[in-house]
Structure formats: C-alpha cells, structure tokens
Amino acid sequence: MKVNIVSLTCCAGCVSSFLNAGDALLEILSQDFDIVYSPTFVDLKEVPQVDLAIVEGGVRTEADEKLIREVRAKSRVLVALGICATHGGVTSLGNIISVKKLLEKEYFVLETSKLPELEDLMYPICNFVDVDYYIPGCPPMPFLIVHSLKSIVSGKTPIRHQSVVCTECNRKIIAAKLDRLYGIYDKEADPNLCLVSQGFVCLGSLTREGCGAPCPRAGFTCFGCRGPTDSLLYRSRDLYSFLVKVISKRTSIPEEEVKKELYRNPFIFHTFIFSKFERFKARERII
Amino acid sequence: MTSQREITISPTTRIEGHGKVTIILDEAGNVSDAYFYATEIRGFDYFLRGMEADRLPFIISRICGVCSTAHVLASVKAIENIYGTEITETAKKLREVLLMGQIISNHSLVFFFLILPDFWFSKEEDPSKRNAFQIMRENPEIGRKAIALRSFATKILDTIGKREVHIVSAIPGGLISPLKEKEREELLKAAKEACAITQEAVSLGKELFEKNWEEFRKAGDYKTHYMALTEDDATEFYEGKIRIINPEGAVYSEFTAQDYMKHIEEKRYEWTYAKFACLKTLGCQKGIVQVGPTARINVNRKAKTEFANKELEEFKRKFGSPAHATLLFDYARLIDLLYACERTRELLEDENITRTDTRVKVKPKGGIGTSVVEAPRGTLAHEYTLTRNGRLKSIKLIIPTQVNSAAINLNVKDAATEFIQKGEIKTGLLNRIEMVVRAYDPCIKCATRNVTDGLKVEIRNQEGKLLKILS
Numbered sequence: 001m002k003v004n005i006v007s008l009t010c011c012a013g014c015v016s017s018f019l020n021a022g023d024a025l026l027e028i029l030s031q032d033f034d035i036v037y038s039p040t041f042v043d044l045k046e047v048p049q050v051d052l053a054i055v056e057g058g059v060r061t062e063a064d065e066k067l068i069r070e071v072r073a074k075s076r077v078l079v080a081l082g083i084c085a086t087h088g089g090v091t092s093l094g095n096i097i098s099v100k101k102l103l104e105k106e107y108f109v110l111e112t113s114k115l116p117e118l119e120d121l122m123y124p125i126c127n128f129v130d131v132d133y134y135i136p137g138c139p140p141m142p143f144l145i146v147h148s149l150k151s152i153v154s155g156k157t158p159i160r161h162q163s164v165v166c167t168e169c170n171r172k173i174i175a176a177k178l179d180r181l182y183g184i185y186d187k188e189a190d191p192n193l194c195l196v197s198q199g200f201v202c203l204g205s206l207t208r209e210g211c212g213a214p215c216p217r218a219g220f221t222c223f224g225c226r227g228p229t230d231s232l233l234y235r236s237r238d239l240y241s242f243l244v245k246v247i248s249k250r251t252s253i254p255e256e257e258v259k260k261e262l263y264r265n266p267f268i269f270h271t272f273i274f275s276k277f278e279r280f281k282a283r284e285r286i287i
Numbered sequence: 288m289t290s291q292r293e294i295t296i297s298p299t300t301r302i303e304g305h306g307k308v309t310i311i312l313d314e315a316g317n318v319s320d321a322y323f324y325a326t327e328i329r330g331f332d333y334f335l336r337g338m339e340a341d342r343l344p345f346i347i348s349r350i351c352g353v354c355s356t357a358h359v360l361a362s363v364k365a366i367e368n369i370y371g372t373e374i375t376e377t378a379k380k381l382r383e384v385l386l387m388g389q390i391i392s393n394h395s396l397v398f399f400f401l402i403l404p405d406f407w408f409s410k411e412e413d414p415s416k417r418n419a420f421q422i423m424r425e426n427p428e429i430g431r432k433a434i435a436l437r438s439f440a441t442k443i444l445d446t447i448g449k450r451e452v453h454i455v456s457a458i459p460g461g462l463i464s465p466l467k468e469k470e471r472e473e474l475l476k477a478a479k480e481a482c483a484i485t486q487e488a489v490s491l492g493k494e495l496f497e498k499n500w501e502e503f504r505k506a507g508d509y510k511t512h513y514m515a516l517t518e519d520d521a522t523e524f525y526e527g528k529i530r531i532i533n534p535e536g537a538v539y540s541e542f543t544a545q546d547y548m549k550h551i552e553e554k555r556y557e558w559t560y561a562k563f564a565c566l567k568t569l570g571c572q573k574g575i576v577q578v579g580p581t582a583r584i585n586v587n588r589k590a591k592t593e594f595a596n597k598e599l600e601e602f603k604r605k606f607g608s609p610a611h612a613t614l615l616f617d618y619a620r621l622i623d624l625l626y627a628c629e630r631t632r633e634l635l636e637d638e639n640i641t642r643t644d645t646r647v648k649v650k651p652k653g654g655i656g657t658s659v660v661e662a663p664r665g666t667l668a669h670e671y672t673l674t675r676n677g678r679l680k681s682i683k684l685i686i687p688t689q690v691n692s693a694a695i696n697l698n699v700k701d702a703a704t705e706f707i708q709k710g711e712i713k714t715g716l717l718n719r720i721e722m723v724v725r726a727y728d729p730c731i732k733c734a735t736r737n738v739t740d741g742l743k744v745e746i747r748n749q750e751g752k753l754l755k756i757l758s
C-alpha cells in the first residue's frame with residue numbers, strides 16, 4: 001500500500017506522535033505500508049497517486065488549500081490526523097483576530113491596538129474535501145493512530161470511540177458540597193476523586209474518549225483535545241449549558257454561579273474547536 | 288541557463304517546517320543578496336494575549352510539536368519568575384529529566400530520520416530512496432536503534448510528563464505529581480540500554496561524518512559569536528547563566544535569564560515574518576550569534592558526564608575551539624544526544640528523585656518574567672508580561688532558529704554566489720542550500736509560529752521582479 005504523509009498548517013506534533021509508536025511503528029512499517037511521499041522524511045517532490053493519505057494540520061493558506069485538494073484527488077482513502085485537521089486546532093484561535101471587537105466586549109480588553117488583521121481563517125480540511133476518517137486529538141495517542149491505521153490498511157473500519165473521557169478515567173464521581181471553583185494550580189488534587197467533584201473545570205464529560213484519559217489520570221484537567229463527543233456534535237451543541245449542568249451537579253454550586261465563572265473565559269471550551277465547520281457531517285467516520 | 292529540471296531535487300524535504308529562499312541577482316546576473324525566510328504568521332503571539340496564565344504553558348507548546356517540552360518548561364519558568372516561586376530540588380531534577388527526554392526525542396529524530404540519509408547514501412542515489420525508511424528496510428538493525436531511542440524518550444515524557452507530545456505535568460510551582468519508585472527503576476533500566484545504543488549511534492555518525500569531512504568542511508565556515516547556557520564551564524540545559532563568546536572564543540558577556548532581552552534584540556525585515564535576533568551591542572551586521580549543538584560545545588569547556596566529556600574533548604581537539612564549520616552541527620548534535628542519555632541515567636540513579644515534594648504553592652501576581660532553557664536547537668527564551676489579574680498582556684519569544692537565521696542566510700548567500708554566475712545556475716545549488724539549512728535543524732514553525740508553503744528558491748532582479756522560481 002502506498003502512503004502519503006502530508007502536513008498543512010500545524011505544529012508537526014501528530015506525525016511526531018505517530019513516530020512515538022515504538023515497536024508498533026516498526027511492525028506497521030514492515031508490513032505493506034510504503035511511505036512514498038512525506039516532505040519531512042522523504043525526498044519526493046510531486047504528490048503521487050496513493051492508496052492512503054494521512055493529513056496533519058488544517059487549512060490556513062491558499063497553498064494549504066491547493067495541496068489538500070491535490071492530495072484528495074490522488075488518494076483512495078484520506079485520513080485527517082489530529083484536531084488541527086479535523087476541527088481546526090489551536091491555530092484556529094488565531095481566528096479571534098478578526099472578531100477582536102467582539103472579544104473585547106465579551107471577554108477581556110486587549111490593551112494594544114494595531115494588531116494586524118489576519119486575512120484568512122484556519123479551517124479544518126473537511127471544509128474543502130471529503131474525509132474518510134477523522135482521528136481527532138492534539139495529538140492523538142500513538143496507540144490510537146497505529147490501531148486505526150492497521151484497520152484501515154486491512155480494509156476495515158477502525159474502532160470508533162463514541163463515549164466520553166470520563167469512561168476512561170478512574171476517578172470517582174460524587175456530588176460534593178463546594179462553594180467555589182478552582183484553577184488547576186490553586187490546590188493539589190485528590191488522586192481518587194473526579195476533578196470536577198473537587199471544583200476543577202475538567203472537560204472530560206463532553207470530550208470524546210479514545211486517549212485513555214492521561215490528563216485527568218495525572219491530576220490535570222482534560223482540556224478537550226479530542227473534541228466533542230458524538231452526542232454533543234449532533235443532539236445538543238451547546239457545550240456551555242451541558243458543562244454548567246455537570247459541574248453544578250458534581251459540586252452543588254448553583255448553575256447561575258457556575259455560569260458566571262465559566263463565561264469569563266470563552267477559551268475553556270474552544271481551545272481546539274474554534275474554527276468554522278462547513279461539511280462536518282460524517283459522525284460515523286470519527287474514530 | 289541550465290534546465291530547471293536538474294535543479295528541482297526536492298528542496299523542501301527533511302527539514303522541519305517549511306521555508307523559502309530568495310536569491311537576488313544584479314544586472315550582470317550575479318548574486319547580490321540571498322534570503323532564507325518564512326512568509327506568514329500563525330498568530331500565536333497575538334491570540335495568546337488576554338489568555339489566563341494558567342493555560343499558557345500547555346497552549347504555547349502547540350507552537351511546535353517537535354520541541355513542545357522545551358516550550359512548556361520555558362513557559363512555566365517564566366511564570367514562576369513573575370510569581371517569585373522557587374521550586375523544590377526534586378521538581379528541578381524531574382524537569383531536567385524531561386528536558387533530556389526532549390533532547391533525546393528530537394536528536395534521535397534528526398539524526399536517524401533527517402540527517403542520516405545524507406551520510407548513508409551516495410549522492411547519486413535515487414532521491415525516492417534517500418530516506419530513513421529505506422535505510423530501515425536495508426538495515427533493520429538501524430531501524431530498531433532509531434525506534435529504541437525514540438521509545439526511550441517517549442517513555443520519559445510519558446512517565447514524567449504524563450503525555451508524550453505536549454506534556455501536562457509541568458505547572459508553575461513544580462511538577463503535578465512525584466515519580467514512583469517503580470517508575471524510577473524502569474526508567475533507569477531503559478536509560479542504561481539507551482546509553483549503550485547512543486554510543487553505537489555516535490560511533491556510526493562519527494565514522495560517516497569523517498568519511499565526508501573533506502566535502503563537508505567546504506560548505507560554510509563562519510566566524511560568529513556563540514551563545515549557550517553554562518554552569519561552572521560545563522554544558523547545561525535547564526538553568527545556569529547565559530554566556531556569549533566572541534569569534535575567537537573569549538567570553539563576550541555573561542548574564543542571567545532575567546537580563547536576556549537586554550542583550551539580544553530582534554530585528555524585523557520587511558521580507559520575512561521570522562524576526563531575526565542578534566546582539567544588541569553590535570547590531571545585526573556584526574552581532575551575528577549562533578546557538579545549538581556546536582554553540583553549546585564552543586561556549587563550554589567540559590560536559591558533566593563521562594563519555595560526553597570525552598567526545599567533547601575530542602571534538603575540540605579535532606576542530607578547534609570555537610569550531611566554526613556549519614556542518615559540525617550534525618556532529619555536535621551526537622554529543623548532545625550522548626550527554627542527554629548519560630545525564631538522564633545519572634539523575635535517575637539518585638534515589639532522592641522520588642521524593643514527594645514536587646510542588647510548592649504559587650502566589651499569582653502581575654509583572655514581567657523571562658526564562659531561558661536550552662532547547663534542542665539552542666537557547667530558547669520566553670518573556671511574559673502578566674496583568675494583575677493573571678492575564679497575558681504581552682509576550683516575547685526568542686527562538687533558536689531566529690538567532691541562527693542570520694548565519695543561515697550567510698550560508699545560503701554563499702551557496703548562491705558559488706553556484707550562480709552571470710545568470711547561469713550550476714547544478715548542485717539546491718543540494719548545497721538544503722544541506723547547510725538542514726545542519727541547523729531549523730524549526731521554522733517555531734521561528735515564526737507560522738505557516739509557509741514549501742522551500743522555494745525565488746530569483747529576483749534588483750527591482751524585485753521575479754525572474755524564476757525553483758522548487
């Protein structure tokens with residue numbers, strides 16, 4: 001199988017993560033998995049016709065757009081690797097520059113003027129081309145990448161992750177009695193209790209599982225790098241009110257107060273999904 | 288003119304991120320100037336403004352997935368600097384192990400995946416084969432070594448950083464959780480194996496390097512200033528003083544991280560979004576500085592670990608001190624790699640590293656703070672100004688690739704001058720540009736927090752009219 005690895009606007013962390021797969025990587029490389037094009041590793045200039053294209057990064061420039069269209073036209077299967085490719089990623093926070101005024105009103109008064117206006121926004125690749133599989137994550141964990149690729153290589157649909165990070169996190173959820181929320185550096189976390197039950201704003205309850213919950217397991221809040229889970233993508237897209245309910249339930253702080261606290265920082269929810277989606281409809285293809 | 292086809296040998300490849308080269312010709316068709324640069328901004332420096340300090344370290348690491356750990360550590364240190372936080376010895380040791388993991392992860396990637404193909408294959412090799420995957424196919428043993436070192440780094444970052452890319456454990460005040468004794472033992476065992484593999488990699492690298500040295504030494508030899516962290520004259524990555532030496536090797540200045548911006552200034556050119564950085568006192572013409580593997584050796588007299596120190600001494604004997612040839616970066620990088628493995632082992636042998644006092648309470652406040660660490664590509668500085676309520680007011684990052692940009696440009700101009708005369712382009716231009724640029728292991732994503740299209744060579748006349756694009 002001939003494979004392309006393509007990087008658009010990104011931090012290169014996703015391909016790095018793929019290279020972290022260790023023996024599983026060696027195994028996949030020793031099978032029918034021939035990386036023929038990858039500017040980071042291979043000296044081939046023209047995008048070749050291939051069976052599988054793995055794309056990290058989103059579309060920020062015309063060059064990105066041209067490349068992704070060419071790659072799509074020349075690949076049988078196209079995988080969007082990482083949340084830059086699937087949802088726009090952290091770079092899409094740059095999109096705030098053009099809504100600066102709005103942010104000044106809603107959020108924080110930016111003290112400098114003269115910020116250069118960015119002309120273009122950062123988009124996920126699905127705004128431009130059809131995507132066969134989406135593997136969100138910033139970056140997706142090596143095992144997730146390798147497992148999914150193995151299935152794809154053998155013509156099967158990779159295992160989907162439809163539930164939330166909480167299912168992979170061993171912390172015990174209780175309805176605690178708290179009077180305020182905490183920042184992650186404000187106090188040390190109890191190692192066994194759900195972080196939300198301790199007053200931290202953990203996004204595990206609205207984030208897609210599949211990462212193994214490394215962050216909450218370590219005592220750091222999940223900040224949503226796998227993107228919203230199925231139900232929140234389609235049934236209710238109001239992440240705020242969903243999380244307000246969860247936090248209020250697990251802390252006994254009234255919803256109104258939780259809301260006030262959360263609205264102070266819109267980045268909490270949109271760190272990785274600030275972009276604009278046009279054709280993101282293939283839920284059954286999100287791994 | 289030579290036909291374009293001959294020059295189109297994959298210029299964009301095996302460099303992290305993408306760059307662009309413009310060569311300007313005078314009326315006679317000779318080179319008057321040449322630039323290596325980047326073209327568009329990803330916007331980190333802008334959209335981070337207003338962000339809560341709490342969220343900075345893990346968002347800022349998304350500038351670069353290849354050296355994310357160095358960014359996280361620089362970031363938490365800068366915040367601690369503002370808060371006036373002193374972290375514990377235990378936390379410091381663990382952070383140093385993380386940084387060593389970063390060095391190993393990057394350098395093993397650069398050596399095995401980006402550089403080795405140049406040493407390994409003859410120049411005539413079919414370009415579609417000149418890559419690490421082909422080496423692994425021909426010689427699975429090398430593949431196993433590359434993967435073993437990479438996996439070792441992954442294990443460090445995963446165990447202590449809690450994630451292999453974009454770690455989450457380093458927070459202002461220390462480390463979020465201590466290292467368990469069982470984890471220490473496992474890491475130590477892995478460190479011993481990794482040290483053995485690294486020594487083999489160093490021998491292999493040296494052997495191939497020396498075979499090509501006569502050729503390599505021709506590719507750029509600039510007598511510039513050098514900068515790196517130092518402690519008691521020994522190489523240091525996590526803390527210590529910043530030392531700058533002049534081209535003859537004498538100490539030019541030495542200062543603490545807090546004063547970094549007083550000594551290094553950024554210069555903006557209208558043709559690139561990647562700001563240059565150079566010595567404030569001498570300006571950007573005379574004050575060219577290089578950072579990175581060679582600089583770390585040039586600035587210091589010794590390394591703290593046994594084998595790295597031996598290699599360092601041999602390096603100085605062979606190439607002089609300071610050593611100047613551009614491609615020595617590739618050799619010096621191997622010494623870094625060896626140091627990082629040995630140092631990791633040393634830190635893990637210390638049983639005190641599993642003490643549970645990894646975290647102190649921070650007292651947030653506003654102000655300005657600067658921090659410096661040695662990232663894989665050289666000295667990395669973060670400076671933040673926080674408002675009273677803990678939001679980012681302004682930010683200034685000086686990234687190794689920015690510092691090296693001036694030297695990279697000299698190299699590119701030289702290659703251009705050598706290969707283009709009277710509008711005639713000799714074959715080999717792109718190959719040369721690619722090799723010197725690759726030696727610096729530039730991280731264009733970092734230097735500009737930015738996006739670009741592939742490495743292109745544009746040739747313009749003095750009026751700026753585009754004559755030709757090679758890509």
Ligand code: SF4
Pocket residue numbers: 010011012013014015056057081082083084085089090137138139140349352452
């Ligand atoms: S998804 Fe995250 S890790 Fe992957 S390229 Fe984007 S920023 Fe980097």
Ligand code: SF4
Pocket residue numbers: 165166167169170171173193194195196197202203204205213216222
């Ligand atoms: S909210 Fe966070 S800490 Fe609580 S169970 Fe879910 S993932 Fe775990």
Ligand code: SF4
Pocket residue numbers: 138165207208211212213214215216221222223224225226227
């Ligand atoms: S726990 Fe949350 S932030 Fe951490 S890797 Fe999983 S989805 Fe990403």
